[in-house]
Amino acid sequence: MAASLRKLGALLDKDARDLLKNPTMVVAVILPAAMILLYHFVYREPLAVADGDPAVRVLIDGLFLASALCLSVGMVVSMTLIYGIAEEKEKHTLRTLMLANVSAGQVALAKGIVCLATTLVVGALCFALTGVGWGMFPAFIALTALGAVPVILLGLVLGLASRDQMTAGLYGTPILLLCLVPMFAPIAPEAEAVAAYTPLGGVCELLRLLLEGSLTPEAAALPLAVTAAWIAVGAVAFKLLYRRLAQDN
Template sequence: MVNAKQAAARPGILGTLVRKFFMNVVKSPGLLACCLFPALFLLLFRFVVIEPIAHDDARMFLLVTGMLFSTSMVPGTTTVYPMAEAREKRTLRTMELAGVGRAQMLAAHGIVSTLWTALVAAACFLVSGASFDSMPPFMLVTVLSSIPLIALSLALGLASRNQMAASFSSLPIILIGIAPMLFVYAEATFQALPLLPTGGGFALVYALAEGTLFASASIVPALAQLAWIVVSLVAFIIVAPRIPCDE
């Protein structure tokens, strides 16, 4: 058995884990299909539903939907299921016995989830047909907005003992992620968007589509999203050590 001090001295463990976990998603048809779904859905919606009716708000709808789908579907897909599968097949315990620390595995899963979120968000943006000038702020807002759900996915992945449990655990992530869609139908509820984990990011992408991202009205959602990021990371750091390991 490799102790913690020896494990910490090993160079390149984190990079190796990131490559392994990233490729695990690529090699899994089910996980890869879930990651591709947001872009494929928007592509279908753009050319089958929107183009024939020439909807005035089509670009805005595609951008905000791409942001929500990227931040809600990808973290649960690329984090909860692989972690639950590793625990079910006892490979997680094997890696721990081999000297790979829990913190390293969590960091690697978090990085992979962030990378996949960025890739899916980029694909959704390209499908939307928006101006490339909007791509950097869209990517930045989407990736940052995904952090609270990535932290939640890591916690649920640790707690899920098998893939059946993961199926149940990933559902709240999706529901929380797409919840802002229900808040756009009235002015009062739209103002309450910052109360949601991805609501601030949603409001910022909405403002980006309207061309008002750098207006004073964007300060509150930006600060709210930053607060959600900090709170979620602190909560995860506190909760993660209390989640039982494999026996």
């Protein structure tokens, strides 16, 4: 047990250092923050109206929070986790880890933890830029963590399936697009029709219910069920494919 924890600690330290040295991490932080700032410019007129209209305030806050959550999770997972696994496979780093008696599960767990921590840091930065009251922050960060779990599991699967970083770019795009669907739901009826059933649709709906003050066990049942279903799908897919981590290119 102690040996496993030491290995996990060493992997966490290694993955965190690699992440900080990776240019894609800089992009993963800058792009979500830049998008939130752009939203402030695009919605400057509704924001001015929102100061005197509680209904508009709730709508704008919901749009900003959903965007912050979706961008944080989508960008970090698609640009750091999938690329990170693909890079290690391409450079044969995984082979060295396996020869050092590190299991595939330990490698995946370390990468998942580092990705989740990074997602929450980026999410906190984006929240600070939304202008929403800090009273919503605990709920926002908790829902960001919950929503990130199925996306990270899917990201691990796609990372395992990537032969190199070029393939990772191809596989990461669908994950990013899937994560961004709920942020367009308030302004696009076409997106609204499917957003509730995407990996982040459930947590975004819970955020909306919290903002409106209408969160009840009955109203939360479907969003939680959708989120749980995606977690189950990601967990099953990961369970079936994670051993491919031990296969270096």
